[in-house]
Amino acid sequence: MSETRWLSGPQQRDWRAFVDGSVRLLDVLDQSLKTTxxxxxxxxxxxxxxxxxxxxxxxxxxxxxxxxxSRSRLSHTCARLESKGLVRRETCSSDKRGVFAQLTDEGFHxxxxxxxxxxxxxxxxxxxxxxxxxxxxxxRAFTAIIKRVDTVR
Amino acid sequence: MSETRWLSGPQQRDWRAFVDGSVRLLDVLDQSLKTTxxxxxxxxxxxxxxxxxxxxxxxxxxxxxxxxxSRSRLSHTCARLESKGLVRRETCSSDKRGVFAQLTDEGFHxxxxxxxxxxxxxxxxxxxxxxxxxxxxxxRAFTAIIKRVDTVR
DNA sequence: CCGGAATAGTTGAAGCTTCAACTTTGTTCC
DNA sequence: GGAACAAAGTTGAAGCTTCAACTATTCCGG
Numbered sequence: 001m002s003e004t005r006w007l008s009g010p011q012q013r014d015w016r017a018f019v020d021g022s023v024r025l026l027d028v029l030d031q032s033l034k035t036t037x038x039x040x041x042x043x044x045x046x047x048x049x050x051x052x053x054x055x056x057x058x059x060x061x062x063x064x065x066x067x068x069x070s071r072s073r074l075s076h077t078c079a080r081l082e083s084k085g086l087v088r089r090e091t092c093s094s095d096k097r098g099v100f101a102q103l104t105d106e107g108f109h110x111x112x113x114x115x116x117x118x119x120x121x122x123x124x125x126x127x128x129x130x131x132x133x134x135x136x137x138x139x140r141a142f143t144a145i146i147k148r149v150d151t152v153r
Numbered sequence: 154m155s156e157t158r159w160l161s162g163p164q165q166r167d168w169r170a171f172v173d174g175s176v177r178l179l180d181v182l183d184q185s186l187k188t189t190x191x192x193x194x195x196x197x198x199x200x201x202x203x204x205x206x207x208x209x210x211x212x213x214x215x216x217x218x219x220x221x222x223s224r225s226r227l228s229h230t231c232a233r234l235e236s237k238g239l240v241r242r243e244t245c246s247s248d249k250r251g252v253f254a255q256l257t258d259e260g261f262h263x264x265x266x267x268x269x270x271x272x273x274x275x276x277x278x279x280x281x282x283x284x285x286x287x288x289x290x291x292x293r294a295f296t297a298i299i300k301r302v303d304t305v306r
Numbered sequence: 307c308c309g310g311a312a313t314a315g316t317t318g319a320a321g322c323t324t325c326a327a328c329t330t331t332g333t334t335c336c
Numbered sequence: 337g338g339a340a341c342a343a344a345g346t347t348g349a350a351g352c353t354t355c356a357a358c359t360a361t362t363c364c365g366g
Contacts, residue, residue: 307366308365308366309364309365309366310363310364310365311362311363311364311365312361312362312363312364313360313361313362313363314359314360314361314362315358315359315360315361316357316358316359316360317356317357317358317359318355318356318357318358319354319355319356319357320353320354320355320356321352321353321354321355322351322352322353322354323350323351323352323353324349324350324351324352325348325349325350325351326347326348326349326350327346327347327348327349328345328346328347328348329344329345329346329347330343330344330345330346331342331343331344331345332341332342332343332344333340333341333342333343334339334340334341334342335338335339335340335341336337336338336339
């Protein structure tokens with residue numbers, strides 16, 4: 001076991017700012033979605049991905065990948081969304097192991113309402129307090145991180 | 154209710170890269186800490202804050218604020234850490250409502266071991282795939298976000 | 307100095323996530 | 337063609353977080 005290579009002072013400050021900031025930011029967005037629309041951010045992400053898919057439906061595995069969730073978690077969450085009437089599930093005819101999740105009309109309208117407030121909050125708390133070039137840097141950096149992290153998962 | 158001001162295409166890409174990337178990154182770090190040292194990242198953060206405090210102890214409320222956790226969550230988590238022998242709690246003599254959490258020696262040594270691997274992972278998955286100027290941008294941006302979010306909480 | 311409001315922290319239940327085991331269906335290859 | 341293996345999802349239990357209610361103590365205005 002090698003000697004630990006600690007982060008430099010500035011690196012550590014930047015890293016901690018990110019961890020604290022992202023935890024708090026995602027927390028507030030989650031609360032806000034939950035209290036005003038009864039959705040968690042995880043549920044919201046699922047509705048968004050479905051709304052953008054052809055016929056507003058996706059296979060469970062793909063939906064899980066796009067929403068960065070485990071399959072198990074998606075199963076449970078979809079069950080909840082289904083019982084709220086926002087999503088419907090149907091088995092895939094060509095591959096009988098498979099299941100499609102599809103956004104219902106009610107789900108779509110719930111998403112329309114929720115996304116208005118959500119985007120407003122994202123602007124208020126994130127975009128509007130970040131310099132445009134810093135926002136680009138964030139996009140660049142996290143795109144690379146996603147690629148890196150996915151090699152390890 | 155006003156018209157929704159959507160994010161621009163690039164803004165949306167940057168925002169989504171951040172959300173996906175941070176979820177996946179924090180996820181992997183959490184798994185890794187959990188499997189190799191039996192600690193969640195939330196627990197790890199608590200140990201870190203305590204280790205840096207004078208006498209390695211802090212009041213519960215301050216610890217909660219520093220670790221970006223609710224008091225309730227901290228109570229539960231501290232109870233678990235206490236039962237693992239990593240933390241000890243004692244009431245404050247000057248304010249009998251108050252409680253100090255203190256890192257035990259065992260907690261300190263657990264942290265020493267865990268932080269080695271954790272920092273290595275943070276380098277591998279975050280620092281080393283990010284351009285230095287992008288890292289600075291992240292630090293700057295999230296420092297501002299913390300300030301903004303804390304006005305709303 | 308007393309009664310009401312505020313602060314510190316805990317608790318138990320409900321809700322969500324993770325984990326491991328399981329069922330069903332598809333794929334491979336001999 | 338069928339045995340072994342892999343892939344898609346689901347399930348229930350255990351673990352962690354959130355929520356609301358609660359106790360105990362301190363602060364503050366009159």
